[in-house]
Amino acid sequence: xxxxxxxxxxxxxxxGPLAAVTATVQSHLDEVESRIAQQAAAFDPAxxxxxxxxxxxxxxRLRPLVALLSGGATGGVTSAHVDLAVVVELIHIATxxxxxxxxxxxxxxxxxxxxxxxxxxxxxxxxxxxxxxxLNLSTNFKKAExxxxxxxxxxxxxxxxxxxxxxxxxxxxxxxxxxxxxQMKTGSLFAVxxxxxxxxxxxxxxxxxxxxxxxxKIGTAYQIYDDCLDIAGNENxxxxxxxxxxxxGKLTLPVLILLRAAPAGEREEYCKLIVDGRAEEMTDxxxxxxxxxxxxxxxxxxxxxxxxxxxxxxxxxxxxxxRSLLQLGDGLCELLEQLRD
Amino acid sequence: xxxxxxxxxxxxxxxGPLAAVTATVQSHLDEVESRIAQQAAAFDPAxxxxxxxxxxxxxxRLRPLVALLSGGATGGVTSAHVDLAVVVELIHIATxxxxxxxxxxxxxxxxxxxxxxxxxxxxxxxxxxxxxxxLNLSTNFKKAExxxxxxxxxxxxxxxxxxxxxxxxxxxxxxxxxxxxxQMKTGSLFAVxxxxxxxxxxxxxxxxxxxxxxxxKIGTAYQIYDDCLDIAGNENxxxxxxxxxxxxGKLTLPVLILLRAAPAGEREEYCKLIVDGRAEEMTDxxxxxxxxxxxxxxxxxxxxxxxxxxxxxxxxxxxxxxRSLLQLGDGLCELLEQLRD
Numbered sequence: 001x002x003x004x005x006x007x008x009x010x011x012x013x014x015x016g017p018l019a020a021v022t023a024t025v026q027s028h029l030d031e032v033e034s035r036i037a038q039q040a041a042a043f044d045p046a047x048x049x050x051x052x053x054x055x056x057x058x059x060x061r062l063r064p065l066v067a068l069l070s071g072g073a074t075g076g077v078t079s080a081h082v083d084l085a086v087v088v089e090l091i092h093i094a095t096x097x098x099x100x101x102x103x104x105x106x107x108x109x110x111x112x113x114x115x116x117x118x119x120x121x122x123x124x125x126x127x128x129x130x131x132x133x134x135l136n137l138s139t140n141f142k143k144a145e146x147x148x149x150x151x152x153x154x155x156x157x158x159x160x161x162x163x164x165x166x167x168x169x170x171x172x173x174x175x176x177x178x179x180x181x182x183q184m185k186t187g188s189l190f191a192v193x194x195x196x197x198x199x200x201x202x203x204x205x206x207x208x209x210x211x212x213x214x215x216x217k218i219g220t221a222y223q224i225y226d227d228c229l230d231i232a233g234n235e236n237x238x239x240x241x242x243x244x245x246x247x248x249g250k251l252t253l254p255v256l257i258l259l260r261a262a263p264a265g266e267r268e269e270y271c272k273l274i275v276d277g278r279a280e281e282m283t284d285x286x287x288x289x290x291x292x293x294x295x296x297x298x299x300x301x302x303x304x305x306x307x308x309x310x311x312x313x314x315x316x317x318x319x320x321x322x323r324s325l326l327q328l329g330d331g332l333c334e335l336l337e338q339l340r341d
Numbered sequence: 342x343x344x345x346x347x348x349x350x351x352x353x354x355x356x357g358p359l360a361a362v363t364a365t366v367q368s369h370l371d372e373v374e375s376r377i378a379q380q381a382a383a384f385d386p387a388x389x390x391x392x393x394x395x396x397x398x399x400x401x402r403l404r405p406l407v408a409l410l411s412g413g414a415t416g417g418v419t420s421a422h423v424d425l426a427v428v429v430e431l432i433h434i435a436t437x438x439x440x441x442x443x444x445x446x447x448x449x450x451x452x453x454x455x456x457x458x459x460x461x462x463x464x465x466x467x468x469x470x471x472x473x474x475x476l477n478l479s480t481n482f483k484k485a486e487x488x489x490x491x492x493x494x495x496x497x498x499x500x501x502x503x504x505x506x507x508x509x510x511x512x513x514x515x516x517x518x519x520x521x522x523x524q525m526k527t528g529s530l531f532a533v534x535x536x537x538x539x540x541x542x543x544x545x546x547x548x549x550x551x552x553x554x555x556x557x558k559i560g561t562a563y564q565i566y567d568d569c570l571d572i573a574g575n576e577n578x579x580x581x582x583x584x585x586x587x588x589x590g591k592l593t594l595p596v597l598i599l600l601r602a603a604p605a606g607e608r609e610e611y612c613k614l615i616v617d618g619r620a621e622e623m624t625d626x627x628x629x630x631x632x633x634x635x636x637x638x639x640x641x642x643x644x645x646x647x648x649x650x651x652x653x654x655x656x657x658x659x660x661x662x663x664r665s666l667l668q669l670g671d672g673l674c675e676l677l678e679q680l681r682d
Contacts, residue, residue: 043496044525046504098469102462121443121506124465128439128499131469135476136492144480147488151477158469159385165462166387184385 017334018062024324025068028077032064032085039090042133050118050126054097055090057109062222063088063193069328070197070211072321073313080200083137084146088193090134091154095161097127102165103248146196153192160184168249171271175256182223183216190219210312217309218329224302225336227252231286232295232339246279253301254286257294299336306333358675359403365665366409369418373405373426380431383474391459391467395438396431398450403563404429404534410669411538411552413662414654421541424478425487429534431475432495436502438468443506444589487537494533501525509590512612516597523564524557531560551653558650559670565643566677568593572627573636573680587620594642595627599635640677647674 022029040051064085071081099105100113101123107113115123135154138147164181167173194215198208230245231254245252251259255274259267273282286295310329316322363370381392405426412422440446441454442464448454456464476495479488505522508514535556539549571586572595586593592600596615600608614623627636651670657663 044500044504046507047500050503095469098465101465120461122503124439124442124468125499125503125506127465128436128468128472129496129503131472132476132492132496132499135473136489136496139480139485139489139492142485144483144485144488147485148477148480151473151480155384155470155473155477158466158473159388162391162463162466162470163385163387165466 017331017338018060018065018328019331021069021324021328021331022065024320024327025065025072025077028068028082028085029061029064031082032061032068032089033058035082035086036089039086039133039137043129047126047129050114050122051130053117054114054126054130055093057111059089059093059096059109061085061089063092063189065328066190066215066218066325067193067197069321069325070194070215071200073316073319073325074198074203074207074211075201077321078200080141081197083140084193084196084200087134087138087150088189090130090137091150091157092189094127094130094134095157097123097130099161101127103244141196141200143199146199149192149196149199153188156184156188157186160186160188164250167251169275170251171259171274173251173256175253175260178251178253178256179220182220182227186223187216187219190222191216194218207315210315214309214312214325217305217312218332221302221305221309221332221336224253224298224305225332225339228254228295228298228302228336228339231283243279243283246274246282247277249274253298254294255282257297258286261294261297296340299339302336303333306336358672358679359401359406359669360672362410362665362669362672363406365661365668366406366413366418369409369423369426370402370405372423373402373409373430374399376423376427377430380427380474380478384470388467388470391455391463392471394458395455395467395471396434398452400430400434400437400450402426402430404433404530406669407531407556407559407666408534408538410662410666411535411556412541414657414660414666415539415544415548415552416542418662419541421482422538424481425534425537425541428475428479428491429530431471431478432491432498433530435468435471435475436498438464438471440502442468444585482537482541484540487540490533490537490540494529497525497529498527501527501529505591508592510616511592512600512615514592514597516594516601519592519594519597520561523561523568527564528557528560531563532557535559548656551656555650555653555666558646558653559673562643562646562650562673562677565594565639565646566673566680569595569636569639569643569677569680572624584620584624587615587623588618590615594639595635596623598638599627602635602638637681640680643677644674647677 036055039055040048043051067085067088068077068081071077071084096108097114100108101115101120105113106116114126131154135147135151138150141147160181160183164185167177167181191212192215195208195212198211227245230243230252246255259270262270270282286292306329310326313322313325377396380396381389384392408426408429409418409422412418412425437449438455441449442456442461446454447457455467472495476488476492479491482488501522501524505526508518508522532553533556536549536553539552568586571584571593587596600611603611611623627633647670651667654663654666
């Protein structure tokens with residue numbers, strides 16, 4: 001957990017194991033940042049302030065990073081790739097605004113959430129506005145295929161979240177179903193970022209497919225990391241409330257591995273803890289108990305997925321950016337590894 | 342109010358003053374209906390049921406009607422026009438799902454709302470899904486301009502709703518600002534339906550502009566009608582709770598005309614009624630009191646707007662469909678007129 005110990009700002013990839021990768025496209029990421037900031041001006045003056053607030057919370061910008069690197073690896077980072085990066089991040093931000101309503105979240109990255117500041121009604125509409133604006137921007141790509149894939153990915157993200165909502169506290173959720181939900185709600189936006197980065201260069205179908213797979217797997221692994229962090233992270237260091245998944249009945253990989261591996265008697269006991277909302281006891285078990293293996297198993301599953309993602313890159317011509325895509329995987333592996341400490 | 346007296350089903354245009362217009366494109370509207378119903382299959386099986394429920398409540402399909410007639414008047418109703426009709430209606434349905442969350446509405450067209458049945462979280466996500474799906478479908482139009490206009494219109498609708506939310510209980514709302522909100526939240530989707538109907542035929546720019554204006558004005562007039570109905574309608578006949586705008590602090594045209602026309606002393610009294618949430622007393626005043634003129638003034642404003650919309654049609658070559666567009670205006674005028682009874 002070394003990287004998180006320094007300061008809350010250390011959450012940004014710029015200070016973590018992803019720093020080296022981010023640095024390779026820093027100037028492009030800066031451009032993404034400034035174009036994101038410019039988007040507020042496209043809205044009605046009465047809305048502009050809310051948009052500025054919603055897009056202002058500096059996120060990790062991982063989806064933009066994937067879009068830029070994929071473009072770089074298939075012909076170079078063009079202005080259209082910066083646009084693509086902006087579009088996928090705006091979609092991500094729109095879903096966060098709506099997530100915070102559903103989670104009744106009070107703070108995000110240290111600031112009050114949109115719903116905490118202006119209520120749920122405004123948050124619903126603001127998320128919609130951001131969403132529509134992102135899809136509007138995406139129609140500027142010359143290839144209709146790209147805007148179509150982006151809209152499809154947006155639908156996948158929401159569909160994944162619906163299924164997750166449906167399956168809260170569902171102790172029969174299979175590990176395969178967990179993976180499917182994660183692929184939909186997180187993987188698909190990473191996948192379309194990587195895929196479209198290559199499509200913008202009219203890369204050959206095999207390359208486009210490989211990069212899409214890379215994005216899907218990296219995104220899925222990132223969600224596994226985030227889910228493990230919710231159990232194994234240190235609240236004071238991460239800067240957000242942890243253990244929230246279990247409290248909300250979201251059964252993530254460590255819990256599912258635990259339930260699957262446990263002998264019938266123990267399993268029943270764990271199920272009772274979950275259903276009774278005794279999330280802290282479950283978290284303790286997952287972190288420290290004999291059940292700690294389920295956390296380690298999850299970390300391993302995430303790392304395996306990253307290796308699979310990296311194996312998708314073998315067909316790419318060797319380049320600075322292809323190497324960065326590989327390094328992004330290494331960085332994520334390291335982040336996962338640090339959760340063992 | 343003759344037309345509404347028969348039965349709740351009379352709300353559908355098929356039985357009202359719009360019946361003649363609807364009949365002119367009935368077979369196409371039936372196709373729209375069946376294509377809307379087919380959309381559920383495009384979603385994950387876990388989501389399909391919710392989508393079916395959300396799209397199942399048979400609305401008036403006015404936006405599809407405008408899209409079809411505009412296509413008819415500029416070269417004929419093609420399969421692409423049916424698609425266009427489906428897209429604008431799906432966007433409309435998505436906004437209704439989100440509106441019902443914000444209004445905490447329990448019923449829509451006699452059935453429980455999505456939020457009443459499955460809660461707010463699912464409704465937020467389902468609205469998003471429908472929205473993304475509609476914008477996804479819109480990328481199938483050969484002209485990127487059309488999908489761009491549709492996404493922009495969707496953003497306008499949400500932006501208009503945000504401004505409306507901001508200005509609740511704002512007694513300084515000017516009539517001009519009311520019109521702007523209504524143009525954004527309702528006019529823009531009608532406008533894009535009419536505009537795109539012509540664009541699909543590569544109609545000349547002047548025709549495209551005129552039809553867009555027609556849609557904007559017809560949509561705005563329809564919203565004025567709906568706002569007046571909330572005051573002047575008969576609850577038992579219309580089949581939904583009325584007077585809700587005032588209770589929620591939405592200041593609509595009749596109220597704004599009343600406030601503007603009243604002498605200072607009376608004005609203050611009205612403002613107090615509004616702020617104190619005495620919506621029923623205000624509604625009585627607007628319907629029956631000396632203040633009844635403000636309702637009549639609103640009806641007149643709506644009818645004036647419809648005449649303006651119709652004047653946009655003069656450049657169209659005479660045709661069956663051009664006549665239907667005109668008749669749609671006449672039908673709306675009649676609906677407004679019936680509110681005087």
